[in-house]
Amino acid sequence: MPNFNGVWSLTTQLQYRSDWPVFSQPRGLFFGGESSSILNPIDFIDITSTGNASDFGDLSTVRRSSSSVSSAIRAVVGGGSNGSSFVNIMEYVTIASVGDVTDFGDLTDTSQEGTGTGNSTRGLFQLGFTSASNQSNVINYITIASTGNAQDFGDLTQGRAYGQDSALSSPTRGVFGGGYASSAVNTIDYVTIASTGDATDFGNLTVTRYGMGGASSATRGVFGGGHTSGNTMDYITIASTGNASDFGDLTVSPRYLGGTSNGTRGVFGGGKVSSTVQNVIGYITIASTGNASDFGDLTVARNSVTATSGSHGGI
Numbered sequence: 001m002p003n004f005n006g007v008w009s010l011t012t013q014l015q016y017r018s019d020w021p022v023f024s025q026p027r028g029l030f031f032g033g034e035s036s037s038i039l040n041p042i043d044f045i046d047i048t049s050t051g052n053a054s055d056f057g058d059l060s061t062v063r064r065s066s067s068s069v070s071s072a073i074r075a076v077v078g079g080g081s082n083g084s085s086f087v088n089i090m091e092y093v094t095i096a097s098v099g100d101v102t103d104f105g106d107l108t109d110t111s112q113e114g115t116g117t118g119n120s121t122r123g124l125f126q127l128g129f130t131s132a133s134n135q136s137n138v139i140n141y142i143t144i145a146s147t148g149n150a151q152d153f154g155d156l157t158q159g160r161a162y163g164q165d166s167a168l169s170s171p172t173r174g175v176f177g178g179g180y181a182s183s184a185v186n187t188i189d190y191v192t193i194a195s196t197g198d199a200t201d202f203g204n205l206t207v208t209r210y211g212m213g214g215a216s217s218a219t220r221g222v223f224g225g226g227h228t229s230g231n232t233m234d235y236i237t238i239a240s241t242g243n244a245s246d247f248g249d250l251t252v253s254p255r256y257l258g259g260t261s262n263g264t265r266g267v268f269g270g271g272k273v274s275s276t277v278q279n280v281i282g283y284i285t286i287a288s289t290g291n292a293s294d295f296g297d298l299t300v301a302r303n304s305v306t307a308t309s310g311s312h313g314g315i
Contacts, residue, residue, distance in 0.1 A: 033306075056093070178208075206245070218237070231254075268280035
């Protein structure tokens with residue numbers, strides 16, 4: 001790496017542009033979802049502060065039950081349902097700039113109710129339902145910086161759906177928690193993000209459930225909420241294997257919520273409590289166990305929302 005001292009010409013700066021540091025964004029994004037109808041808005045928050053979300057832009061069409069991945073620069077949302085059919089489209093935004101999505105490419109199959117995670121280079125999408133009766137075990141991958149269609153990564157240890165936002169990561173390892181096979185499961189699987197191949201068993205959640213949110217630092221992952229679990233939060237040490245431990249409680253008891261982080265603070269937003277759709281965002285300090293605190297509200301109450309950020313634990 002060169003020594004960046006003195007006054008540089010534009011030509012020299014461009015020559016060494018890949019050596020300049022990329023600063024992660026503390027901005028969290030919430031995509032789509034469903035309230036009394038399916039939605040296309042994208043909300044954003046500054047994870048380092050508290051307060052209500054603001055409008056970022058729109059998806060190309062209304063969509064619920066999508067999955068999302070991100071680098072420090074770009075967020076990609078894929079799959080989901082428009083109400084009449086599952087979709088395979090992926091779209092992206094530049095996290096630092098508000099605005100509508102741009103086409104990225106296609107997943108390997110139409111799908112909804114999967115989950116997404118990754119690191120600063122590669123995004124992983126576990127597909128979820130590829131039809132109304134098929135819970136897929138397929139994992140796709142993309143290179144986040146390059147548009148194009150997804151490729152096959154490998155398989156989970158079992159086919160499952162309703163992952164919602166339950167996948168999380170360190171820069172090395174992606175972890176997939178819970179879901180629904182023929183019933184709710186407590187399974188946690190993991191993969192090495194930089195390689196391809198099938199997932200390996202990690203351990204079990206404290207409560208069998210699906211429709212969770214997930215948030216992580218580079219070392220610890222937290223799973224929050226989900227169907228049958230109420231306001232439960234579990235945590236794991238990502239670099240090891242073993243069963244999850246109790247972290248604390250969310251401020252409400254949602255399922256189908258979104259979760260993300262800035263590597264230090266985890267945020268969980270939206271979801272449904274009984275039949276009531278939520279706009280509540282709660283936050284935690286990932287390194288410290290304890291109950292969540294109120295952060296603010298989404299611009300509109302919604303469930304089946306997916307969230308990501310430019311500074312999550314995988315970056």
